[in-house]
Amino acid sequence: MSDYLAMAPRHDSSTSAAPLYWKLAAQRQKAVDRLQESKEIADIIQGALSYLDKREAIENIARVRASEFAVGANMAKEFAVIVADDLIGLGGLETLIRDESIYNITIKWFEGEDAQIGLHRIGGDTKERFNYPLALNLSTLREGIIGNKAIRFSGQPVNWTYASPHVTLYLPTHKIRIAANMLHDNKSIIVSVRMNRTGQPDLDEIYETGMIPSRGMYNFLKVMLASRANFLVVGSVGSGKTTLLRSLLHSVDYHDYLYVVEDSPELDLDTRSDKHDMILPLVPTKERDMASLIRDSQRFMADRIIIGEALDDSIIDWFTVANVTGGSGMTLHAEEPGSIFRRVKNMCGAKLSEREVYERLAESVDIILFVRRRYDRSPERQIENIWTLTRQIGADGKPIYAELWGYNPLTHKVEWKSLIPDQLQDKFASTGVRLALNDLDAEFISLPGRPLDPLLKGILSHSPSPPPVVSEAPETESSDLDDDISPSDETGKEDLLKQLFGSSMKGIFNGG
Numbered sequence: 001m002s003d004y005l006a007m008a009p010r011h012d013s014s015t016s017a018a019p020l021y022w023k024l025a026a027q028r029q030k031a032v033d034r035l036q037e038s039k040e041i042a043d044i045i046q047g048a049l050s051y052l053d054k055r056e057a058i059e060n061i062a063r064v065r066a067s068e069f070a071v072g073a074n075m076a077k078e079f080a081v082i083v084a085d086d087l088i089g090l091g092g093l094e095t096l097i098r099d100e101s102i103y104n105i106t107i108k109w110f111e112g113e114d115a116q117i118g119l120h121r122i123g124g125d126t127k128e129r130f131n132y133p134l135a136l137n138l139s140t141l142r143e144g145i146i147g148n149k150a151i152r153f154s155g156q157p158v159n160w161t162y163a164s165p166h167v168t169l170y171l172p173t174h175k176i177r178i179a180a181n182m183l184h185d186n187k188s189i190i191v192s193v194r195m196n197r198t199g200q201p202d203l204d205e206i207y208e209t210g211m212i213p214s215r216g217m218y219n220f221l222k223v224m225l226a227s228r229a230n231f232l233v234v235g236s237v238g239s240g241k242t243t244l245l246r247s248l249l250h251s252v253d254y255h256d257y258l259y260v261v262e263d264s265p266e267l268d269l270d271t272r273s274d275k276h277d278m279i280l281p282l283v284p285t286k287e288r289d290m291a292s293l294i295r296d297s298q299r300f301m302a303d304r305i306i307i308g309e310a311l312d313d314s315i316i317d318w319f320t321v322a323n324v325t326g327g328s329g330m331t332l333h334a335e336e337p338g339s340i341f342r343r344v345k346n347m348c349g350a351k352l353s354e355r356e357v358y359e360r361l362a363e364s365v366d367i368i369l370f371v372r373r374r375y376d377r378s379p380e381r382q383i384e385n386i387w388t389l390t391r392q393i394g395a396d397g398k399p400i401y402a403e404l405w406g407y408n409p410l411t412h413k414v415e416w417k418s419l420i421p422d423q424l425q426d427k428f429a430s431t432g433v434r435l436a437l438n439d440l441d442a443e444f445i446s447l448p449g450r451p452l453d454p455l456l457k458g459i460l461s462h463s464p465s466p467p468p469v470v471s472e473a474p475e476t477e478s479s480d481l482d483d484d485i486s487p488s489d490e491t492g493k494e495d496l497l498k499q500l501f502g503s504s505m506k507g508i509f510n511g512g
Contacts, residue, residue, distance in 0.1 A: 028083060032136065110188045211383065257278045262281070337384075
C-alpha cells in the first residue's frame with residue numbers, strides 16, 4: 001500500500017510555492033487523459049477491489065509510466081498520487097485535505113474563471129487565498145463532491161440532496177472527517193469544507209488535550225451530565241463547540257436514548273454505538289423543519305434532546321422539551337460570553353417578547369459553557385467560562401447568573417470563582433455529591449445517606465473539605481450587589497440574597 005497519507009504538499013503563501021498538483025498540471029492532465037482510455041485502468045475502477053486497493057493499483061501504473069509524461073524518477077511517486085486523485089478521488093481538493101495544517105477550505109468557482117480558494121490553517125489567524133484549479137473542470141469537482149466519487153468506490157452512501165446541501169465524507173484515505181456544504185448550479189459552485197479529526201472523544205480524552213483546563217472542571221462536567229442538567233455549549237466558529245458537545249454526549253449513561261437534530265450533520269454519534277444504547281440522528285427537510293423534529297422528540301421517549309447548532313426560533317421548542325426531559329444540550333454561536341442572552345433574544349424575538357425569551361431561557365437552562373480559541377496558547381481551544389443560571393430574572397428583564405469559572409486576562413488562565421449556589425447544590429445532590437468550599441478549584445464530597453451515581457466513580461476528594469460555615473453575605477459586598485442584582489418589587493434584596501446565595505454561597509451573582 002502506498003504511503004501517500006504521510007505526504008503533505010503545502011501551499012506557502014509567502015513564497016507562492018504551489019503543490020505538485022498544480023506545478024505538474026500539464027503532465028497530470030496528459031496522464032489522466034491517456035490513462036482514462038486504458039482498459040487496464042477501467043477494469044481496476046469497475047472491479048471488485050476495495051477503494052484503497054484500487055488506488056494502490058492505479059498509483060503503481062502511473063508511477064511506472066511517469067516517464068511517458070515527462071516526469072522524472074525522483075518525482076514519479078508523488079506524481080502517481082495526484083494522478084490517482086484525479087482518476088478516483090477528489091482532484092486537487094485531496095491535495096489540500098492531505099495537508100494536516102489546514103482545517104477549513106472555502107471554494108468559489110464560476111464557469112470560465114479559475115477557482116477562488118481560501119484556507120484557514122491551524123495556528124494562523126489569517127486566511128490564505130489563491131486561484132489554482134481544484135479539478136479538471138467545474139463539473140468534475142461537482143461530481144467529486146455530490147457524486148462523492150471516493151466514497152462511492154468505497155461502498156459508502158451519498159447523503160447530499162438539494163433540500164439539505166451538505167455531505168459528510170468519510171474517506172478511507174484520510175484520518176479526518178470532511179463536512180462539505182455546497183450551493184451550485186450549472187455555471188457556478190460555492191463550497192465550504194471543514195476538516196475534523198476522526199474518532200469520537202469522550203471527556204477523558206479531551207481533558208488530556210487540555211481543552212478542559214482543570215481537574216475540578218472535569219469533575220464538574222461529569223456531575224453536570226449525571227445530574228441531568230440542561231446545558232448550552234457556546235462559542236465562535238472554530239472554537240471547538242461541536243468537539244466539546246460530542247465528548248459530553250459520549251460521556252453520558254450508556255442507556256440514555258439520544259434524539260439528535262442537526263441542520264448540518266457533524267456530531268456523528270452513531271459511529272460509536274458502544275457509547276450509547278440508542279441514537280436517533282435527524283436532519284431537517286422542507287417537509288419536517290427543525291422545530292417539528294424537536295417537538296416530535298417527546299413521542300420517541302428520548303432521554304436527552306440535542307440540537308447540533310441552534311440557528312433560529314426552533315430553540316423555543318427545545319426550551320419546552322428540555323424542561324420535560326432534562327440532560328439536554330445544544331451549541332450556540334456567540335463571540336463573547338456577554339452576547340449569549342442577546343443572541344438567544346435575536347433568534348426568538350419574532351415569536352416571543354424579550355422578557356418571555358429570558359424567562360424561557362432561565363427556566364430551561366442550568367449551565368452555560370463558553371469555549372474560545374486563542375492562537376497564543378496551547379491548546380488553542382479551551383473552555384473559558386462556565387455560568388449557572390439562577391432561575392431568577394432581574395429588574396432589567398435579563399436572567400441572573402453566577403460565573404463559576406472565568407478567564408483572567410491578566411494571568412491568561414481560567415480561574416475557579418468558588419461560587420456555589422444552593423440551586424446548583426440541589427441539582428447535584430441527586431447524584432450523591434455536593435460542591436465543597438475550595439478557593440483553588442471545584443471539589444466534590446459525598447452526601448451522607450445518598451448513593452453515588454456510577455458515572456461519578458473516582459471524582460470525590462481523598463480528603464473531604466469540612467462542612468460549610470453558615471453565614472450571611474458579607475456587608476462589604478453590598479455596593480457590588482447593588483450594581484449586579486436588581487430584585488423585583490415582589491422580592492426584597494435580603495430575601496433574594498438568601499434565596500440565591502444560600503448558606504454555602506460566597507461571591508457575587510451577575511445580571512444578564
